[in-house]
Amino acid sequence: MNKEVRVRFPPSPTGYLHIGGARTAIANWLFARRHGGKLILRIEDTDAERSTKESIKGIIDGMKWLGLDWDEGPYFQTAFTAAHRTAAERLLASGKAYKCFCTREELEAKREAALTAKQTHVGYDGHCRDLAQEQIAAFEAENRPFVVRFKVPPEGEVGYVDKVLGRIARPCNEIEDFVIVRSNGKPLYLLCNVVDDIRDRISHIIRGQDHMTNTLRQILLYQALNAPVPVFAHMPLTLDLKKAKISKRSHGEIVAVQFYRDHGFIPWALVNFLVLLGWNPGDDREIFSKEELIEAFSLERINKSNSIFNYRQGDPKFFTDPKAININGHYLRTMPVEDIAAMVKNELVKDGLWHEAFDGDRKGWYLKTIDMLRERFYTTRDFVTAGRAFFADDFEIEEKALKKNVLKHPDLVKWLPMLADRLEATNEITPEKAEAVARGLAEELGIKMGIPVNAARALITGRIKGPSMFELFAHFDRDTVLKRLRRVGRIFEAAS
RNA sequence: GGCCCCUUCGUCUAGUGGUUAGGACGUCGGCCUCUCACGCCGGUAACACGGGUUCGAGUCCCGUAGGGGUCACCA
Numbered sequence: 201m202n203k204e205v206r207v208r209f210p211p212s213p214t215g216y217l218h219i220g221g222a223r224t225a226i227a228n229w230l231f232a233r234r235h236g237g238k239l240i241l242r243i244e245d246t247d248a249e250r251s252t253k254e255s256i257k258g259i260i261d262g263m264k265w266l267g268l269d270w271d272e273g274p275y276f277q278t279a280f281t282a283a284h285r286t287a288a289e290r291l292l293a294s295g296k297a298y299k300c301f302c303t304r305e306e307l308e309a310k311r312e313a314a315l316t317a318k319q320t321h322v323g324y325d326g327h328c329r330d331l332a333q334e335q336i337a338a339f340e341a342e343n344r345p346f347v348v349r350f351k352v353p354p355e356g357e358v359g360y361v362d363k364v365l366g367r368i369a370r371p372c373n374e375i376e377d378f379v380i381v382r383s384n385g386k387p388l389y390l391l392c393n394v395v396d397d398i399r400d401r402i403s404h405i406i407r408g409q410d411h412m413t414n415t416l417r418q419i420l421l422y423q424a425l426n427a428p429v430p431v432f433a434h435m436p437l438t439l440d441l442k443k444a445k446i447s448k449r450s451h452g453e454i455v456a457v458q459f460y461r462d463h464g465f466i467p468w469a470l471v472n473f474l475v476l477l478g479w480n481p482g483d484d485r486e487i488f489s490k491e492e493l494i495e496a497f498s499l500e501r502i503n504k505s506n507s508i509f510n511y512r513q514g515d516p517k518f519f520t521d522p523k524a525i526n527i528n529g530h531y532l533r534t535m536p537v538e539d540i541a542a543m544v545k546n547e548l549v550k551d552g553l554w555h556e557a558f559d560g561d562r563k564g565w566y567l568k569t570i571d572m573l574r575e576r577f578y579t580t581r582d583f584v585t586a587g588r589a590f591f592a593d594d595f596e597i598e599e600k601a602l603k604k605n606v607l608k609h610p611d612l613v614k615w616l617p618m619l620a621d622r623l624e625a626t627n628e629i630t631p632e633k634a635e636a637v638a639r640g641l642a643e644e645l646g647i648k649m650g651i652p653v654n655a656a657r658a659l660i661t662g663r664i665k666g667p668s669m670f671e672l673f674a675h676f677d678r679d680t681v682l683k684r685l686r687r688v689g690r691i692f693e694a695a696s
Numbered sequence: 697g698g699c700c701c702c703u704u705c706g707u708c709u710a711g712u713g714g715u716u717a718g719g720a721c722g723u724c725g726g727c728c729u730c731u732c733a734c735g736c737c738g739g740u741a742a743c744a745c746g747g748g749u750u751c752g753a754g755u756c757c758c759g760u761a762g763g764g765g766u767c768a769c770c771a
Contacts, residue, residue, distance in 0.1 A: 212771045247771055277771095304769075315697085322698080323767080347769055365701065374699070374705080382769040391769045412700065413766045436702080436764090443763055473708095476720090480709060484719050503702095503709080506764060510707040510721085517733085523708060523721045533734075575734045638730075653730040665732030 207239025209263075209270070210277075210393070212244040213255035215448050217262030218455045219509070220408065220438050223474045227435060228406050229268045230475070231495040238401050241273035246392055247280075262457040265350040266467050272400075277392055280399070284387035287395045287425060288348055288380055296424040297380060299346040300328040302338045308334055323376030324349070349380035350420065358416045363404075363433035363499040378417055394418050398427040406499065406628045409434045409506075410445075410687045433499045446509055454511060454520060463519065464547065464579030466535070473521070478509045487530060504557075529578040541570045543580045551584045553591040568675065572667040585652045589662040593680075597691070603663035605654040606691060612655045613689055615645065619652050620685040623673065629681070634673035659691070660684045 207228040211221055232239040241263070245251040260274065291297035301406065307324070314322040329351065331339075339346070352375045359369025380391040380495040387395075393414075397405065412434050420428045422429045440446050446455045453459040460470050472488055480503075481488075510521045518525055532540060548554040558566035573587050579615040597606070606612060622637045623629055642649035660672060660681060673681055 210771090214771075244771060250770080309767095368700075376767095384769080386769085388769070393771085408765090409701070410765055416700095434701085439764075441707085445764080476708060478708090482710080484710080486708090486720055505702045507709090508707065518722090521707080521721090521756055526721055528732090576732060578733080601731095613726080628729055635730085648730090650730050657731060663732085667732090 203403055204401070205232060206240065206401050207232050207237060207406060208240040208397065208400060208402050210241050210242040210396075211243045211259050211663055212247060212250075213252060213259060214247065214250040215255055216258040216456045218446065218448060219457060219474060219676055220446055220455070221259075222262065222457050222470075223438060223477060224406065224435060225263060225268050225407055226266070226471055226475055227433075227479070227499075227502070227692060229270075230494055231404060231406060231499065232271070233494045237403070238271040239269075240275065240402070241270040242275045242277065242396060242400070244277045244389070244393070245271075246277050246386075246389065258458065258581040262461075265461050265465055266457065266471055268471075275396075277396060280392070280396060281387070283399065284395050285381075285385070285391045288387050288391060291350065291380070292348060295351070297348050297350050298329060298331070298377075299336060299339075300324075300329055300379070301346045301347045301375075301491060303333075308466075310331060323346060324378075324385050326377055329377060329551075340529045346385040347379045349377040349382050350376050350380050350417070350424070352417075352420060358419050359480070360415065360419055360429065360432060362415075364436075364502045365409075365412075365434055365504060368412070368415070371628045372420075375417060375420070380421075390414060390417055391421060394421040394425070394427075396423070397430065398425060402430050404431045404433065404499075406433045406435065409437055433502065436503055438477055438509050439506050440509055441509070441512065443506075451511075454513075455509070460520075460524075464581030465524075465528050466531045466543065466580070469531040470524065472531075473524040476523075477509070478503045478654050487527070525578050532574050532577060532579070537567055537571045537574075540574060540580070541567055542584045544570055546580075547580050547584045548591060553584060553588070565675075572671065572675065576666065586663060589660065591677075595662045597658050598664060601658035601662065602691070602695070605651075605664060606688070607656045607695055609651055609655065610692070612652065613645075615641070615652050615660065616685045616688040619656065620682045623678075623685075624682055628673050629678060631668070631670040631674045635670040638670070655688070659688060 209225045209228050211217065211225075217225075229239050231237070241260075243251075243256055245256070256274075263270070288297065292299070310325060311322055326345075327348070353372045356372050357369050358372060358375070359367060361367050378390065379388060381387050413627060415432055415434070418431055438446055440451065442448065448455060457470070461467075468490065472486075472493070475488075475493065475497075476486060479497070479501055482501055485492075485496070510523065511520070512518070545558070548558075555562070557563075569587075569590050570583070573583060573590065577583065577586065584591070609615075619638065619641055622641060623634065626633050626637065638649055638653050642652060654664075657663065657666060657669050657672070660669075660676060666672070667675075
């Protein structure tokens with residue numbers, strides 16, 4: 201049992217990295233790290249028709265963004281076509297595979313016939329399995345096209361113990377002689393995959409349950425090629441609320457890892473969320489550091505049943521699974537503020553709100569701003585949307601704040617400038633002084649302090665909620681505070 | 697349709713014959729308060745169904761229903 205742990209993540213580059221693929225990658229990565237093994241990244245680009253450069257880049261970028269590092273590769277499957285053919289030839293030469301000259305039309309006809317006869321078994325009937333040598337020679341002489349089929353043992357049983365599902369087995373006679381090489385000479389996925397895994401000395405194959413039915417046929421190939429059979433673990437799939445498999449086609453960007461990057465997710469938070477879909481540590485923990493997760497991960501605790509990605513299209517409150525957002529919010533509030541500040545910098549730069557001073561003179565102010573705001577935010581995007589007023593003068597006052605906290609009290613046209621005047625009269629605005637000023641003013645006017653204070657929040661931050669306003673009077677630049685309070689007249693004019 | 701897999705709160709899940717069926721997210725209520733989707737406290741909510749086995753079943757067995765996967769010269 202001291203065999204080296206070698207696992208692989210073999211995406212086919214026909215789209216972006218989606219969360220289902222990411223989950224598989226995460227499981228493999230964690231397993232490799234847990235056991236001091238190696239993770240191999242292998243791009244299965246055999247399907248040249250559908251494989252694209254952008255897709256390869258997208259997958260690699262996604263892996264890197266998530267922080268999933270690999271030890272070997274990326275290898276490209278197309279670089280090993282010679283090996284795939286050699287393997288097929290070996291099987292042919294040793295009588296474990298044979299040439300099948302049946303045409304597609306013939307096979308289709310047989311299939312139809314079997315279906316109409318309501319036969320349960322509609323697989324290949326083994327027509328070419330035992331062709332006479334002369335017959336084969338004759339077909340070859342006339343250059344008749346052929347595929348290579350694997351000769352499934354006529355009796356016995358194939359089986360294995362799945363790390364997730366337990367024992368899986370089937371009698372061989374229920375498995376048809378499957379094609380391993382196309383008539384154009386190109387080996388098929390089933391074969392390539394096995395040949396690659398043997399060459400890469402893969403010890404554990406951790407993949408989605410959609411590959412379950414490939415497994416038995418692949419085991420037959422391992423045996424025929426005299427290679428040790430790896431350990432298999434088939435992870436449950438991730439479905440949508442309607443229990444349909446998530447896919448780019450039907451769900452769009454919401455299932456792309458890149459979507460989360462672009463919407464202010466913290467990479468590790470997404471990893472943390474995804475790993476919880478179909479796995480748990482056996483105790484109540486849900487938030488893990490990288491080290492903790494590696495330590496806790498095991499194939500044995502992967503669930504058998506599919507999980508649902510709880511995303512409702514058009515939900516005004518949650519743009520993706522609420523738990524994912526919650527976990528992201530947790531990391532946003534608890535990570536070192538410098539780390540968050542660095543991520544927010546990217547967002548600010550993207551939106552043209554970044555000032556070099558935030559890395560210089562105003563660094564303290566910048567960090568304080570991040571720290572104040574993050575208590576109520578969920579993504580790093582929130583800083584440039586909900587938090588825009590902290591970084592720019594041209595921000596919108598949200599409708600709710602305007603109506604409820606400003607327009608409702610027309611006298612604010614007088615009160616807010618009064619508040620500004622009194623703040624201006626203090627030589628330095630501190631939270632304590634600001635509070636005293638606000639209380640004093642409210643008392644004199646015989647109004648609740650909340651009225652001018654919340655109106656000030658709307659005018660200064662554009663929002664109906666946020667950090668303590670007294671803190672903010674002191675935090676914002678003095679001129680900004682006064683200027684924004686004195687805008688109240690124009691706000692009323694604009695609204696009338 | 698054949699074969700395979702699965703089935704605990706709305707969602708993610710704990711649970712390996714005896715539990716008031718636990719936690720998290722969501723949701724609802726309260727507290728805090730200048731506001732708030734922070735925080736804290738509390739509530740709501742689940743064993744798909746039917747038969748067995750057993751003193752006793754979410755846990756074991758069988759069946760039914762439902763869901764998923766897969767049945768290519770795609771990967």
